[in-house]
Amino acid sequence: MPWEDRRYCRCTVETVITVDDAAELAGKMLAEPLPRRWRHVRSVARRARWVAKELALSDDPVAAAWLHDIGYAPELVETGFHPLDGARYLRRLGVDGPVVGLVAYHSCAQIEADVRGLGGELASEFSPADASLAEALLYCDMTTGPDGDFMRPADRLVEIRGRYGPDHEVTRFVERAAPEILATAGRVEELLAAQPG
Ligand SMILES: [Fe+2]
Numbered sequence: 001m002p003w004e005d006r007r008y009c010r011c012t013v014e015t016v017i018t019v020d021d022a023a024e025l026a027g028k029m030l031a032e033p034l035p036r037r038w039r040h041v042r043s044v045a046r047r048a049r050w051v052a053k054e055l056a057l058s059d060d061p062v063a064a065a066w067l068h069d070i071g072y073a074p075e076l077v078e079t080g081f082h083p084l085d086g087a088r089y090l091r092r093l094g095v096d097g098p099v100v101g102l103v104a105y106h107s108c109a110q111i112e113a114d115v116r117g118l119g120g121e122l123a124s125e126f127s128p129a130d131a132s133l134a135e136a137l138l139y140c141d142m143t144t145g146p147d148g149d150f151m152r153p154a155d156r157l158v159e160i161r162g163r164y165g166p167d168h169e170v171t172r173f174v175e176r177a178a179p180e181i182l183a184t185a186g187r188v189e190e191l192l193a194a195q196p197g
Contacts, residue, residue, distance in 0.1 A: 015096040019049075022063035022099070029073035036146060041069050043148030047140040051188070054195050060129065061137045064102035068141060071103075081118050083109035087126050101129035107141045108180055112173035139188035142181055153185040 017025075023045065030038045048065035052058070070076065071086025078085045087104035104126035113122040128134060145151040145159060157174050164170040174181075 015094055017063055017067075017090070017095045017099055019059050019063045019066065022066040025093075026066040026070055029070050029076065033074050034072055037069055037072055039148040040144055040146050041066060044068065044140045044144045047144060048137065051136050051140055051192065054192055055132075055136060055188075057133060057136055058098075060098040061102060061133045061140070064099045064106065064129075064133075064137055065140055067099065067103050068106045068137065079116075079118060079121075081109075081113060081116050084113065084118060084122055084125070098129040098133060101127050102133060102137055105129070105134060107138045108173075108177040108184075111177040111180070112170070115169050115173045115176065135184050135188050138181065139185050142185050153182055157181065 026041055027038070030041060045062060045065040048062045052062050067086065067090065069082060069086070070089065071082030071084065073089075076085050076089045078088065083104050083106055087100050090100050090103060104122060105128045110119065110122060110128075113119040139153075142153045142156050143150060145156060146163065151159065157178055160174050161171050
């Protein structure tokens, strides 16, 4: 691995990536080749920062929000399933801990992995992060449209189906995962609404 990539993982013991390093790494991989995806990612990260603060969560979902779509970067495409390609890349950089699990399993990725026949690989290589962190990240991703605009989760699912078309694996995934996505987003919304102030 080139030295300039190693610097994104500064802590050699806990191998935790900071939010700032996650943002820088994601920008390096996505901003130029995929500007629309980058707009989405920036908004997801902004929302994650707010949600993590409201719900008193760690920084992990914020770092993971920056990195969740990094597997779309053209130079990282391996299986074509971006949660797995992104998580593998982070592991190659030496990143470990909840952020990698959050990226690998983000937004019900285990269901999409099954649709793509990659469920076994995902499960054998990565462990899911704590559910409260994963649910917060799902909420942020599923309330942020492709251009970074706020969307209701149900509208987001319609948007995804429309963007990929009826026969695509992503559409099959969304149809299968919709109940879980909507229920999870609803739970986080309720938690947010219950916060004082
Ligand atoms: Fe996303």
